Amino acid sequence: MPAMDDQVVPYLFEHASIRVQVVRLTRAWQMLHRSHDLSTGATHMLGRCAAATALLATTIKFEGRINVQLQSDGPLRLLLCQCTHELGLRGMARVADAADLSEAAGRDSLQGLAGKGHIAITIENTREDKRYQGITPIMNDSLASSFEYYFDQSEQLPTRLWLAADAQTASGLMIQRMPGGDTREEDWERAQRLAETITADELLGLDAQEVVRRLYHEEDLRRLDGRPVRFYCRCARHSVSAVLQGLGEAEVQDILAEQGRVKVNCDFCGEEYLYDHVDAAALFADGTPQQGPDRVQ
Ligand SMILES: [Zn+2]
Structure with a gap:
């Protein structure tokens, strides 16, 4: 594995307040999607979303996490990626039955894939239990342009983004004009013009440097x-x-009677959780539902 893989690598222009960040996920990305049974197109779309979410997560300045959730009534029903401030990343996708997402395999376009819908970007401060949410319309030309719109509206930070993914690699390039400083308009224009020449193959094949x-x-x-x-x-x-406690004892007993056990799979990692009669009885033994710190989503 090249030394710069599975990292967000930031660069700063020496003579302008422009930040460049490059991420190239290999092992982290392969682990993220290995338990998902997705078509090639859906996998590539999830990879682009994962790369973008990792880039976004570097902007979190507190203990918390970022959720990026695309929901639409098109073939691509749901994209959900989450990343902690320490850059622990997971994600999942849902596609309408029998939908063909082969359009998404080669290039970052949402044309024909996401119908009406939005992207909700939520930043949670877990220590203070605060949430900040920005809602962005889905820009059909690409996932990247939807994120650019988000930065423009919610962060007032001129940002450009390029994303690429295949089954092995998920990559992103982000350039941002930082507030303050003495960035000349022509410097920002030039930084964008040069970045626009990057190809998906280069993003997938080259390391950050x-x-x-x-x-x-x-x-x-x-x-x-x-x-x-x-x-x-x-x-x-x-x-x-x-x-399960939230579901209630009657419901859990019904599933047990029907299936002999309760089986729950994590939507993100595929981990399987099994409960037999003894486990189920223990869940409701003291009669008071306990709330864990996290809900399984
Ligand atoms: Zn899991």
């Missing part, structure tokens, strides 16, 4: 410390138990 060298070899950029990204699912038996 090669991407930046390829685009900005005539510019003066400083590399900052990369931040590792890993696959991380926070599901746990106690949170599954809390959901």
Whole structure:
């Protein structure tokens, strides 16, 4: 595995307040989608969303996490990616029955895939139990342009984004004009123009340093410390138990009577949680439902 994979690697222009961030996920991405039974097109779409979510998560300045949720009435029903402030990433996708997402396999376009819908970006401060949410309409031309719109509206931060994914690799390039500083309009224009020449194949094939060298070899950029990204699912038996307790004893007993056991699979990592009669009895033994810290979603 190349040394710069599974990291967000930031760069700063020396003579302008422009930040460049490159992420190339390999092992983290392969682990994220290995338990999902998705078509090639849906997998690539999830990969682009995962790369974008990892880039977004680097902007969290507190203990918390970011949720990116695309919901639409088109063939691509749901894309959901979550990333913690420590860059622990997970995600899932749902596609309408028999939908063909082969359109999404090669390029970042939502044309014909997402109908009416929106992307909700929620940043949770878990220590203070606060949430901030921005809702962005789905820009049909691409997932990347939907995120650019979000940054423009919610963060007032001019941002450009390029995303690419296949089954092995999920990559993203983000450039942002940072507030303050003495960035000239022509510097920002030039940074964008150069970035626009990146291809999906280059994003998938080159590491961060090669991407930046390829685009900005005539510019003066400083590399900052990369931040590792890993696959991380926070599901746990106690949170599954809390959901079952929430369902109620009668419902759980019905499932047991019908199926002999209760089986719950995590939508994100595929982990299987099994409850037999003894486990189920223990769930309701003291008569008071317990709330775990997290809900399984
Ligand atoms: Zn899980």
